[in-house]
Structures are given as structure tokens and as C-alpha cells.
Amino acid sequence: MNTKIYFNNLPASVTENELTDLFSAYGNIVNVHIAADDRAGFVTMITPEGARTAIEALNGKVLSSGILTLSEMWWKGESPSSQSGPRRRASQLY
Numbered sequence: 001m002n003t004k005i006y007f008n009n010l011p012a013s014v015t016e017n018e019l020t021d022l023f024s025a026y027g028n029i030v031n032v033h034i035a036a037d038d039r040a041g042f043v044t045m046i047t048p049e050g051a052r053t054a055i056e057a058l059n060g061k062v063l064s065s066g067i068l069t070l071s072e073m074w075w076k077g078e079s080p081s082s083q084s085g086p087r088r089r090a091s092q093l094y
Contacts, residue, residue, distance in 0.1 A: 005072060
């Protein structure tokens with residue numbers, strides 16, 4: 001099951017290719033999307049385990065002079081799992 005990771009605080013110099021390279025160390029990537037206007041977006045990973053590992057490893061880390069803020073996205077009607085850490089409701093994003 002694909003899992004989306006929401007991110008924000010992304011420096012303007014960071015590209016989708018750079019994020020793909022960064023996150024691929026934690027599992028296979030389906031796609032990466034950066035919203036140009038607010039430098040936020042998401043990375044879709046193939047497995048929830050890969051997504052959680054990436055969040056644990058990269059949340060709060062410095063990337064090109066910006067501090068990454070990551071959370072697992074969840075869909076309206078779901079409730080966040082206390083075991084998977086912070087999650088963000090997708091219906092509130094885009």
C-alpha cells in the first residue's frame with residue numbers, strides 16, 4: 001500500500017530529483033510533488049515501513065539550509081495511528 005509523506009519548510013533550491021534521491025535510501029519512491037507557491041508537498045513511498053523509516057530519519061534534519069518537517073498523510077475518514085507518529089489529514093492540504 002502506497003504511503004504519502006507530507007513535508008514543508010523546503011528551501012526553494014531543493015528539486016524533486018534531490019528529494020527522490022534523499023528518500024530512496026529508505027525505500028522505493030512512487031512520486032514526489034513540490035507545490036511551488038508554498039514549498040510544501042509530498043513524497044509517495046511504496047511501503048508504510050519505508051515511509052515511517054524515512055520520517056524517523058529525516059524529520060528535523062537540515063536540507064540546503066532549511067529544516068525538514070515531515071509527517072505521514074492520512075485521508076478523511078481515517079484516524080491517525082498512535083504507532084505511526086504524527087500524520088496530516090490530506091483533505092486539509094490541497
